[in-house]
Amino acid sequence: MEIKREPVSSSDFRVRQLRARDLLRGDLDGDDLERYVEERVLTTTVQKAVAWAQGNSIYPLTFGLACCAIEQIHIVASRVDIARFGWEAFRASPRQADLIILAGRVSIKMAPIIRRLYDQMLEPRWAISMGACCSSMGVYNNYALVPADKFMPIDVHVPGCPPRPEALLHGILRLRAKIQGHAPEGWRERYDAVGTEELLPVEAPATSADINVYQPGDTAGA
Ligand code: SF4
Incomplete structure (x- = not known):
């Protein structure tokens, strides 16, 4: 749903007042009623409304x-x-x-x-x-x-x-x-990690083109 901010003149208030009266009298129907409800009514759950209020009043x-x-x-x-x-x-x-x-x-x-x-x-x-x-x-x-x-x-x-x-x-x-119940994902979920360690992709084995790279246990260059 898009929320628009528009300047309101006093005549707009009068129009809205009359349309609200029509709604209460049951005089709005069909497309007019659909549009009226779409523009003014927002539905949610009590849990979401409470969470919204709690998150904004700490x-x-x-x-x-x-x-x-x-x-x-x-x-x-x-x-x-x-x-x-x-x-x-x-x-x-x-x-x-x-x-x-x-x-x-x-x-x-x-x-x-x-x-x-x-x-x-x-x-x-x-x-x-x-x-x-x-x-x-x-x-x-x-x-x-x-x-x-x-x-x-x-x-x-x-x-x-x-x-x-x-x-x-x-x-x-x-x-x-x-x-408010929509916490962003933690880094563990984002990077598929377990505990405090990230699971890194398996690296390709070193090739002869790798210079100055020693395999585990290779102490030749020590
Ligand atoms: S040393 Fe640094 S982290 Fe610790 S209380 Fe002071 S400012 Fe905060």
Whole structure:
């Protein structure tokens, strides 16, 4: 269905009003009735309507862990402006929030507190892991930190150190698509991959034309 935006004059309103009256009186029939319904009626399911509303009215928790939080704060400013998608009302209490953005590194001491906040949030609830630290411990790959997937479910991972606000916005739009039930395919589906490994096409055996290529176990050139 194509949606057209056209300037409307006050006389158009009057015409529409009269046609609506005709419809209610049962005076429209045949082609006129078909056209009227086609132009004005949109059908959907309750589930789709609810998912559409949920995806456009997320209440994120006011929460930041480290340097990534500065980039997270930026998304409500005018340049990125997530108010366009209805995600700008950051809540101060987990009991009023349905999204937590883990922006920064998570220490082992902090993990149970984050899990507790997550458990206090409204259902259905979602989580975004923002930045390399939170997803994989990043540059601080040491005993004091823990990746978020180890202690709570994460819906979207946003890579980068730090991810730019635009990257977080991309993650937010991916999550919105997921909530609304039309999530884009993950890379595993796109590249036919299993686990963390891509299944690469079988390579043709090396020929004599290949220069400086050694087969596995060939130590002649070592
Ligand atoms: S990913 Fe980079 S910017 Fe984000 S918390 Fe870690 S070190 Fe800081």
